[in-house]
Amino acid sequence: MKKDNNCLTVIVLKTEEERSRYGQGYKYLIKRNGHQSYTAYNTDEGIREFLKRNQMTMKKHPHFNNSYILNKNIEEKSFWKLSDIENIGDCISYYNLSNGSLVTCYSQVLDDKIINYRPNPNAKNVYKPFPLKAHLEYQRIYG
DSSP: OOOOTTOEEEEEOOSHHHHHHHSTTOSEEEEETTTEEEEEESSHHHHHHHHHHTTOOEEEOSSSTTEEEESSEEEEEEESSGGGTTTSTTEEEEEEEETTEEEEEEEEEOSSEEEEEEEOTTOTTTOOOOOHHHHHHHHHHHO
């Protein structure tokens, strides 16, 4: 059996003490290979939106309490211009952080994985951060 080196897990930190001690205040930590941070959410709405957008499901981890295994992996790519991704089938746009700023990203949802395309921060024609007020509102809702 081939070992999957990109397994994504969700760790749910249920108490304020756990969130403060292990998650820098976040309730949901998404990790790659069990230890490498991928992303995190403060709110239930944030994790629901992540799962829905990526057409993912969570399955209880067989060995760890409060942990779940996601049914798909995520591959990250950057792009320099919209023409780099225009011909990729079924790409959807969504908002996410890139280089610390909220920007428009694109995602291709496949049966076995997700390919996320984030604008390269040096590509000023596609890397267009949202205003701070919009960024803060997004963080409030989705964490």
